[in-house]
Amino acid sequence: NYGNALAALGEDARATGHLEAALALKPDWPQGCYNLALIHDKTARSGTAVRLLRRAIALRPKYIEALRALAHIVGKRNRPNIALALLEQARQAAPDDAATRFHLGNVYQARQDYPAAIEHYREAIRIDPSVPEIYTNLGSVLLATGEVEESIAVLQKAIELRPDFIFAYNNLGNALISVDRHEEAAAAYAAAVRHDPNFAVGHINLGNVLRGLGRFDDAVAALKRGIALSPKTADAHNNLGLVLQAQNRHDEAITAFRNALAAEPGHLETTNNLAISYQAKGAFGEAIKLY
Secondary structure: OHHHHHHHOOOHHHHHHHHHHHHHHOOOOHHHHHHHHHHHHHOOOHHHHHHHHHHHHHHOOOOHHHHHHHHHHHHHOOOHHHHHHHHHHHHHHOOOOHHHHHHHHHHHHHOOOHHHHHHHHHHHHHHOOOOHHHHHHHHHHHHHOOOHHHHHHHHHHHHHHOOOOHHHHHHHHHHHHHOOOHHHHHHHHHHHHHHOOOOHHHHHHHHHHHHHOOOHHHHHHHHHHHHHHOOOOHHHHHHHHHHHHHOOOHHHHHHHHHHHHHHOOOOHHHHHHHHHHHHHOOOHHHHHHHO
């Protein structure tokens, strides 16, 4: 309807008005409740969204989209048991719905119940093998459980399905690092930031692996780019300091370590690194204060 069209165009206020008017005329319209709930959730009015979704489900108990949306909201409120109950209700209503299985996998992954997460992700892929996000999440869980080679294969499948999927490239890089395939990991992270130059985590991970490969100038460039995009990431500042330290650029390293400590005060490793750079440039008094 017109309200949905307005919502699709981002005109949330007008869409809300039209949907509210429609529901006033037809209060037993579950789709209207659902559509209006999505707008309220998007505009940070989750309490109203919850009430509308519960109303939609009361009107249509097997409304799986509403059940999934409500599970998503209560999950964000750190109520995973309720989210699981809603998703199980959706699964029972539609056993062959891949999206419900995917969301169940996500909840179990967040709870670190990896066997259950893997089961639901695999079932989601069986139902619909064309969704790259499912492979990416499955790959992350497989990596967490030590199934590295399968994780790599699954993440490569995600990239095959969606060649610009930055999170799949990033997760693939993580998996490759875990088996010391650092050059391939660097290529995966580089692909991630090539597809999205504003992907801070990708730049930082690329910088870290380049540091391990001894490609210090490239590592500095990547870490600086990541820090520019995410300036409060303490590890990135610390790792930048370590690269600069390895290049005997101790004044710059000191600045990097101090930035790391500003982001994470009192961090012992960073404090020690800072002392080493002070000592290396002959500022023994400053170094002693830190040891």
